[in-house]
Amino acid sequence: MSPPDFDAALQLRIADLQARYADCLDRERYEAWPEFFTADCVYRIVSAENHERGLPLAVIDCDSRAMLEDRVMALREANIYEAQRYRHILSTTLVTGREADAVSAETAYLVMRIMRDGATMPFSLGRYLDRVVEEAGELRFARKLVVFDSRRIDTLLAIPL
């Protein structure tokens, strides 16, 4: 049963944001990826193990949209890795909190990694812990915490989750 304050329109807007976010990465439109975030956003990829033990280390740890832009520039121009892309499978988004100016939401994800020869593996499994705000009519992530359960990272992580 839905809680009494269930807001179907809000639920749909957040789910739509998640779907567009995943689609952006899966279509390899990495240059557009930072636009999903606020200028002073926090984006961190952390293992469930570190997260649960209160250890602050992240695999990727950004505290500005400019840092996300640097990630994209590095993965396009500097870092060397074999051609690969992702396919995100997302769960239904659960809205977990509402404040005057922000919404908290959780969405589970499975990212399959497809290598250039077609070899496909479950690369990362986890959940997004998001704080979403509205800026000029657009929903953006003020915080996106990617908590991955799958602990081991196979080979390398170049493309964001």
Place this chain on the structure above:
Amino acid sequence: MLDPADAAQLSARPNAREWPEGGNARIPYRVYMDPEIHAAEQRLIFQGPTWQYLCLADEVPAPGDYKTTFAGEVPVIVTRSEDGELNAFENRCVHKGSLVCLRDSGNAKILTCVYHNWNYGLKGELRSVAFQRGVKGRGGMAEGFRVEDHRLRPMRVAELAGLVFGTFSEATPELESFMGPEIVARLRRVLNRPLRILGHHSQYLNNNWKLYVENVKDTYHAGLLHLFFATFKLNRLASEGGVVISESGGNHASYSRRRTIHANAEYDQARLRASRNDIRLADPSLLDSTDEFGDGINVQILTVFPGFVLQQVENSIAVRQVLPKGLAETELNWTVLGFADDDEAMTRRRLKQANLIGPAGYISMEDGAVGNFIQRAAVGAGDRTTIIEMGGYGHASDETRTTEASVRGFWQAWRGFMGL
């Protein structure tokens, strides 16, 4: 410590084919491909007279604390016993060989094998056997069985600057002699006060463990494979630095000083991949480093044979444990560190600079893939060899990083232990 049967088995040499001409400058690809060599490494190196990095002392701070880890492929338990001592032993019940500890870490007074409830003390000694005297006068262990005669196979343990190492062999020299004084000094340069664990990464490499260790020791590749600094105009191979190699060859420390960078024509010629001139960091706070050790060295990479790495990249400090997982797979366990006296700004600086290292590190992610490129390419190479001649044929310390001396040092040590 070793019974004679173990000793004979552990010292059996692999079928020694003739090493190709060229000594440590020519490595036959079969060392990465041959299951017999892999099995021999487990006996002669990982259970032989070398020190294995096991964990940090801070991971087992209190009496009763334990942590499971590995020495090569052998599962190991590290404990802190009631007397405050560190202990390490094989995680294999003496009865039927089951894993005794099934958790990553915990605190216990007694370690109990779940299979038949055999109990061990924190020093690995067998304390009791379920139904040793049988039930109602029937069954029970044979007459001559004494719990005092049995224990989990122990390791010698040594602690240095908060790091815990273990060895299964009584022949291993003391840890500091094994490392060599110049390496111990470089290690203490970084790990000079109480630590704080910031977190862990686990990275899985689809290549033989030696390909990763060679990569860490290879000071030649740094500016050529890792283009992050060059692309963003942040560093040059020509910056001042060098490599220190222990007498055994197996341990090394390479270092560089960023503040002496200057543009260099040889370097630009060597760069085959075009780079754009207009690329700069949009958020340069990533590299807001401090010269925390006061000597201008901004990168120091240190290894201890066979599988320990200590890294200082700017203010990002980490230890890496290289664990073979079969012939062609390797787990790389990173423990990222700060110091107990770091303030909030310093901790934030270290966490931000951790973007440089680890599985997604700007200057380390390539190292996760390049070993696999070799593992796949060299399938048919057999007794053909690599060419490791940069800087000549020896493995002496040098005041340049454009050398493969420390890679040759690794092979010097490896061949010694393997008898190849």
